[in-house]
Amino acid sequence: MTLTVARGPSLTEQAAAYIRGRIVRGTLQCGESLSELALAQELGISKTPVREAILELKRQGLVDVQPQRGTFVFEMNADQVVQLAEVRSILELAALGLAIDRNRDALRRVWFEIVSAMDVALATGNTEDYRVLDGAFHQAIFDVADNQYLSETFTVVAFRIQALRNRLSLDPDLNITSFDEHQRLLQHIGEGEVEKAVKLLAWHIEWTRDRYIKFLKVLTTAETTVRNYERRQRLGDHKGSLARG
Known part of the structure; x- marks a missing residue:
């Protein structure tokens, strides 16, 4: 007998x-420095498994290890966001086509359950549940498509997509628009309007891309404003020192 x-x-x-989980949920912000020692203390373990975990997250594109500088949560510029959206569009549209061909009714059932739960999360203001359900909605396409290699390829970018999605979900107005598009996708699938579903999914991915690029521009402007303010403060202190001297 084998045990x-x-x-x-x-x-x-x-x-x-x-x-x-902390990166995807946004607890750790893009570009934020990561301390192996602090993380090890939080987890109550030694630094070795934390260091190995960081190497795994680096392979998943979630952290950036810079020699002589440290480890940071990933950051993306507008060009990288565009490229990520291109890959996402190729993979999700291919998966949607397979899911519809293989079991459209199963996709409809799963989406119906998810959209119903999204409606509750939105009504109660539970943004954390909403963004988890948003990710589940898109993952369901790959689950129903039932293609191992397509799913594995999507996994390479899935965590980064979810991290960006979570940052956008902090805006209630964007969640309302997102929910409306998920409802319409469900409706198209339920009514057998395949071409409309494909076009809407492509539009949905483009919309998310554009919103995140806008978010990046606002963030960059805010950071520039803070840096300029700090520079003026330093110059003011310097001039004050010279005057006193």
Whole structure:
């Protein structure tokens, strides 16, 4: 008789899941510095599994390890956001076509449950539940498509897409627009309007891309304003010192 022992997640896997969750939810902001020591203390483990977890997250594109400088949460400029949206569009539209061909009714059922839950989350102002459901809505396309290699390819960019989506979901007005598009996608699938569903999904991805680029511009403007203010303060202090001297 062979005894099979179930293996739980290793410390490295647990650390990776913890850090990934904080990045995806937005608790750790884009560009924020990561401390192996601080993370190890939070988790109550040594630095070694944290270091290994960071290397795994680097492979997933969620952290940037810079020699002699440190480790940072990923950042994206407008060009990178455009490229990510291009890859997302190619993969999701391909998956939607397969899902519709293989089991359109299953997709409709899963989407109906998710959209119903999204409606509740939106009505109660639960943005955290809403953005998790938003991610589940798009993941359902790949689940129903049932193509292992397509799903694995999407996984390469899925966490980064979810992280960007979560940052946008902090705006209630954007959530309302997003929810409306998810409802319409469900309606098109339910009524067999395949071409309309494909066009709307493509538009939905483009809309998300444009909103995030706008978000980046606002963020950059705000950061520039802060830097200019700090520079003026330093110059003012310097002039004051010279006058006193």
